[in-house]
Amino acid sequence: MHLKFIRKLILALSGLFLCLFLIVHLSANCLLIFPEATARVLYNTYSTTLRESTFIKVISYFLYASIILHVWYALLTTISNRKSKPQKYVVNRTNENSTWSSQNMGLIGILILLFIVVHLANFWARIKLGLGEEVLLDKHGNKDVYEVTYSLFQNFYFVIFYSLLAFPLGLHLHHGLKSAFKTLGFYHKKGLELLAKVSLIYALIISVGFGLIPIIVYFK
Amino acid sequence: MKIKFKIWRQEGPEDKGAIKEYTVNDLTEEMSFLEALDHLNEQLVLKNEEVIAFEHDCREGICGQCGVFINGRAHGPINNITTCQLHMRSFNDGDTIFVEPWRAKSFPVIKDLIVDRSAFDRIIEHGAFISTNTGSAPEANALPIPKAVAESAMDAASCIGCGACVATCKNSSAALFTSAKINHLNNLPQGKAEEHKRVEEMTAQMDIEGFGSCTFTGACEVECPENISIVNIAEMHARLMKAKILG
Numbered sequence: 094m095h096l097k098f099i100r101k102l103i104l105a106l107s108g109l110f111l112c113l114f115l116i117v118h119l120s121a122n123c124l125l126i127f128p129e130a131t132a133r134v135l136y137n138t139y140s141t142t143l144r145e146s147t148f149i150k151v152i153s154y155f156l157y158a159s160i161i162l163h164v165w166y167a168l169l170t171t172i173s174n175r176k177s178k179p180q181k182y183v184v185n186r187t188n189e190n191s192t193w194s195s196q197n198m199g200l201i202g203i204l205i206l207l208f209i210v211v212h213l214a215n216f217w218a219r220i221k222l223g224l225g226e227e228v229l230l231d232k233h234g235n236k237d238v239y240e241v242t243y244s245l246f247q248n249f250y251f252v253i254f255y256s257l258l259a260f261p262l263g264l265h266l267h268h269g270l271k272s273a274f275k276t277l278g279f280y281h282k283k284g285l286e287l288l289a290k291v292s293l294i295y296a297l298i299i300s301v302g303f304g305l306i307p308i309i310v311y312f313k
Numbered sequence: 314m315k316i317k318f319k320i321w322r323q324e325g326p327e328d329k330g331a332i333k334e335y336t337v338n339d340l341t342e343e344m345s346f347l348e349a350l351d352h353l354n355e356q357l358v359l360k361n362e363e364v365i366a367f368e369h370d371c372r373e374g375i376c377g378q379c380g381v382f383i384n385g386r387a388h389g390p391i392n393n394i395t396t397c398q399l400h401m402r403s404f405n406d407g408d409t410i411f412v413e414p415w416r417a418k419s420f421p422v423i424k425d426l427i428v429d430r431s432a433f434d435r436i437i438e439h440g441a442f443i444s445t446n447t448g449s450a451p452e453a454n455a456l457p458i459p460k461a462v463a464e465s466a467m468d469a470a471s472c473i474g475c476g477a478c479v480a481t482c483k484n485s486s487a488a489l490f491t492s493a494k495i496n497h498l499n500n501l502p503q504g505k506a507e508e509h510k511r512v513e514e515m516t517a518q519m520d521i522e523g524f525g526s527c528t529f530t531g532a533c534e535v536e537c538p539e540n541i542s543i544v545n546i547a548e549m550h551a552r553l554m555k556a557k558i559l560g
């Protein structure tokens with residue numbers, strides 16, 4: 094009973110957890126724009142502290158679970174919703190009654206998934222799993238994660254890839270954040286109006302932030 | 314005015330159906346959209362052709378019978394009106410107008426522009442009423458209801474069940490309709506006794522009928538002739554969770 098609603102609850106809860114994570118992630122990435130020497134020490138210390146914390150270890154399992162649950166239930170929801178409208182209209186002017194992103198969350202999500210896969214391969218696989226080129230230590234004995242980032246963003250194509258894919262992320266968050274609250278039953282009218290603005294600002298900060306950092310690092 | 318109509322024609326539920334083109338030359342701006350269709354049908358009768366089947370009753374925006382997809386919009390290009398409230402002055406001379414039936418798995422086409430909306434009736438049957446025998450009308454002041462509550466119940470109650478929300482929703486979700494019916498009664502003291510049962514059973518029926526789940530595109534509240542707010546859906550979610558937790 095209420096399977097479709099339960100799916101959406103999981104989608105909303107996992108989505109909101111990912112939204113929180115993005116704030117922390119972006120704040121940490123801001124360390125990368127300091128001058129080289131400072132940025133290297135700060136970023137590597139931060140990264141080592143996280144890796145050694147048990148609390149963060151627990152959080153990281155929540156994070157993996159959130160991504161997997163979110164993608165899985167997004168897929169189920171999208172497929173079942175498509176089945177509810179087997180025949181499309183010959184003419185359908187959705188742009189006159191809704192935003193493009195709200196109509197295309199699945200498509201946007203696939204782009205983000207593509208991003209997440211490449212991103213995990215670039216960093217997580219190298220640093221946590223020890224796959225690919227070995228990560229060296231900095232002069233304080235911490236893994237030189239700064240160097241991993243810096244060298245990746247000397248490659249023009251990666252800069253383009255990371256910066257461009259910040260756009261779909263912004264679109265996804267703009268719709269997703271406010272939608273999640275409504276899914277979870279927040280129905281205060283004034284509150285929802287405020288939330289719509291907060292979602293826009295949040296989405297702008299996250300997408301512009303993640304989009305700019307690779308460019309700044311490239312030109313360092 | 315001269316209008317080229319491109320209208321969905323379908324003999325019956327099993328027929329595949331297709332868009333057919335009709336040109337009408339002598340329409341006026343004062344005609345309502347349904348009158349324009351009537352006019353076209355009169356010409357078809359004279360030509361011994363099968364008339365276009367479409368639904369209508371009150372023709373004044375209160376019954377919810379009419380409702381077709383016009384040029385890519387439920388009830389046509391103007392927000393928050395019914396098809397019968399649309400006039401030809403909203404179009405230009407020489408326009409092409411696409412007319413299609415509501416599209417949803419749960420609203421199968423019966424003929425041409427007419428769909429079967431009895432899925433809505435079955436949702437209603439699962440709790441959009443109060444199951445006590447109330448006898449004759451009670452004294453009006455015996456049950457005071459705060460104005461704000463009365464108004465929000467009335468806003469929800471104004472839903473005429475036309476189905477535009479389902480038609481325009483990319484997921485064919487019936488959440489706006491169902492939430493309006495639930496909140497209308499659950500907000501009032503008369504509806505309180507059965508509030509949990511009502512929300513649980515009506516939302517369950519929504520899924521059984523094959524409607525999709527709401528993803529808050531917001532298209533429904535733009536097309537709804539009665540301006541039912543999408544906030545109703547969030548409220549329905551809150552009520553459903555409360556019902557699940559409190560049992």
Ligand code: HEM
Pocket residue numbers: 101104105107108109111112115163164167168171195198199201202203205206209265266268269270272273274276277528529
């Ligand atoms: C950083 C990553 C992500 C964040 C922060 C995020 C956040 C969110 C949020 C908050 C929602 C709203 C839930 C609701 O409406 O109740 C949502 C919905 C959704 N997400 Fe994500 N998401 C992320 C990644 C993804 C990925 C990788 C996919 C797909 C492969 C995806 C697909 C979807 C879909 C299909 C919806 C659907 C709902 C709709 O149509 O409105 N998301 N997301």
Ligand code: FES
Pocket residue numbers: 368369370371372373374375376377378379380395396397398
């Ligand atoms: S015919 Fe009654 S609402 Fe349009």
